[in-house]
Amino acid sequence: AIPLKYGAQYTGKRSDEAMNKWRSNRFGQFIHWGLYAIPGGVWNGKTYNYAAEFLKSSAHIPTPVWDSLMYQFNPVKFDAKAWAKMAKKMGVKYMTITTKHHEGFCLWPSEYTNFTVANSPYKKDIIKQLVEAYNAEGIDVNFYYSVLDWHHPDWRYDIKTPEDSVAMSRYLTFAYNQLKELATNYPTVKAFWFDGTWDNSVKLNGKWTYEVEKMLKEVRPGVIVNSRLRADDYGKRHKDSNGQLMGDYESGYERRLPDPVTDLAVTKWDWEACMTIPENQWGYHKDWSISHVKSPLELLEMLVHTTSMGGNFLLNFGPSGEGTFRPQELNIANTIGAWMSKYGNVIWDCDYAGMKKEDWGYYTKKKGSNQLNMVVFNVPVSGLLRVNTPKGMILEKAAFLDSKGVSLKVEEIAANQYLIHIPVKQYTSPQVIQVDYREGNAKGSYEKAKT
Numbered sequence: 001a002i003p004l005k006y007g008a009q010y011t012g013k014r015s016d017e018a019m020n021k022w023r024s025n026r027f028g029q030f031i032h033w034g035l036y037a038i039p040g041g042v043w044n045g046k047t048y049n050y051a052a053e054f055l056k057s058s059a060h061i062p063t064p065v066w067d068s069l070m071y072q073f074n075p076v077k078f079d080a081k082a083w084a085k086m087a088k089k090m091g092v093k094y095m096t097i098t099t100k101h102h103e104g105f106c107l108w109p110s111e112y113t114n115f116t117v118a119n120s121p122y123k124k125d126i127i128k129q130l131v132e133a134y135n136a137e138g139i140d141v142n143f144y145y146s147v148l149d150w151h152h153p154d155w156r157y158d159i160k161t162p163e164d165s166v167a168m169s170r171y172l173t174f175a176y177n178q179l180k181e182l183a184t185n186y187p188t189v190k191a192f193w194f195d196g197t198w199d200n201s202v203k204l205n206g207k208w209t210y211e212v213e214k215m216l217k218e219v220r221p222g223v224i225v226n227s228r229l230r231a232d233d234y235g236k237r238h239k240d241s242n243g244q245l246m247g248d249y250e251s252g253y254e255r256r257l258p259d260p261v262t263d264l265a266v267t268k269w270d271w272e273a274c275m276t277i278p279e280n281q282w283g284y285h286k287d288w289s290i291s292h293v294k295s296p297l298e299l300l301e302m303l304v305h306t307t308s309m310g311g312n313f314l315l316n317f318g319p320s321g322e323g324t325f326r327p328q329e330l331n332i333a334n335t336i337g338a339w340m341s342k343y344g345n346v347i348w349d350c351d352y353a354g355m356k357k358e359d360w361g362y363y364t365k366k367k368g369s370n371q372l373n374m375v376v377f378n379v380p381v382s383g384l385l386r387v388n389t390p391k392g393m394i395l396e397k398a399a400f401l402d403s404k405g406v407s408l409k410v411e412e413i414a415a416n417q418y419l420i421h422i423p424v425k426q427y428t429s430p431q432v433i434q435v436d437y438r439e440g441n442a443k444g445s446y447e448k449a450k451t
């Protein structure tokens with residue numbers, strides 16, 4: 001192994017209470033909110049189809065012009081309690097809020113800069129209101145923080161001169177202080193979601209990323225940081241020069257999911273995928289007709305897919321400059337919430353079942369139970385759901401979760417090979433089958449085909 005001072009601090013999954021809770025949460029709400037929500041992707045009457053939170057760069061807007069949006073930030077319809085109630089109904093167990101996105105505007109009254117809500121017409125601390133409202137609904141709150149900062153004069157993309165180095169170290173001290181401020185002043189924060197760490201200026205400062213992780217865990221014991229924060233002694237990101245994951249969970253899946261057959265390696269570590277409702281809009285965009293908008297069932301399948309591979313699914317919402325969500329976002333929250341109110345127990349506290357992926361859908365398994373869940377998205381025309389079990393696993397019975405007790409026929413067709421018979425009809429949402437099994441070896445009464 002290559003000796004490292006700023007590489008992975010441990011190997012394997014954390015098994016402390018804080019991480020077990022983070023893992024059991026499984027489903028989270030991402031919220032991207034900032035000055036970009038005011039123009040919403042439109043500038044001087046022109047609609048830009050890029051992500052709305054990049055409008056400053058896609059419309060080449062000078063920093064002073066962009067920054068003056070602060071004087072327009074006044075979300076008169078913002079109601080943290082209403083947001084938290086919607087999230088509770090959706091069935092999320094955590095929420096991750098952008099405390100500061102690439103634009104540098106802070107949703108909390110930071111003492112280290114004037115570019116915050118405190119100096120906007122709104123004045124009040126948005127982070128405090130959200131933490132209190134979501135925690136009151138029993139939802140954990142995590143902080144997104146962009147290291148990349150388009151506002152701060154000391155930010156550098158690369159370190160080419162001694163002046164760059166002096167300026168960037170001033171910037172990193174500023175960011176360190178802001179992060180300590182967030183971890184200190186909002187003591188119920190459970191995790192930090194770092195972004196904007198891909199530039200060379202950060203990769204050359206692996207030591208700083210190590211020190212931030214260390215400081216946060218000293219100020220807030222148990223707190224969780226994503227792999228995207230970290231660079232090692234040689235600028236390697238996410239995984240160090242020895243291939244070990246840094247931070248507490250892998251955060252590379254942005255608007256994409258690992259393949260359930262070829263990417264099974266992800267089941268060896270904790271990970272989270274974050275997802276947009278349109279193709280690529282994190283912040284509020286005025287015109288959602290410019291791309292596909294994912295349906296509730298499309299997103300629900302992604303949630304189940306993610307749980308089936310032992311990951312967390314963070315679904316993004318982009319409130320408007322006034323603090324409201326769109327009808328499509330409300331519909332998604334209600335539709336997924338209705339399914340979660342019936343079947344949330346096959347998501348929360350569930351994990352990878354170690355079973356071979358089948359065409360009909362996904363398996364999840366409740367931690368520490370002999371309960372195997374089958375979430376069926378694709379009913380075969382035959383009505384026969386194939387189940388291949390690992391050696392030593394015998395299926396006993398199967399039943400639709402909502403029609404308690406009505407058993408389904410389980411046909412053993414060979415050692416560790418079964419067919420579960422379900423009615424062939426039009427289903428309008430994924431069906432959940434609960435399977436009970438026991439340890440033991442198949443009767444072995446089958447002749448192995450001579451090949």
Ligand SMILES: C[C@@H]1N[C@@H](C(=O)NCc2ccccc2)[C@H](O)[C@@H]1O
Pocket residue numbers: 051053054102195254274282
């Ligand atoms: C979680 C997402 N990560 C941000 C993102 O894609 N940044 C990519 C980026 C690439 C190059 C310049 C600026 C930003 C998006 O704005 C979201 O915050």
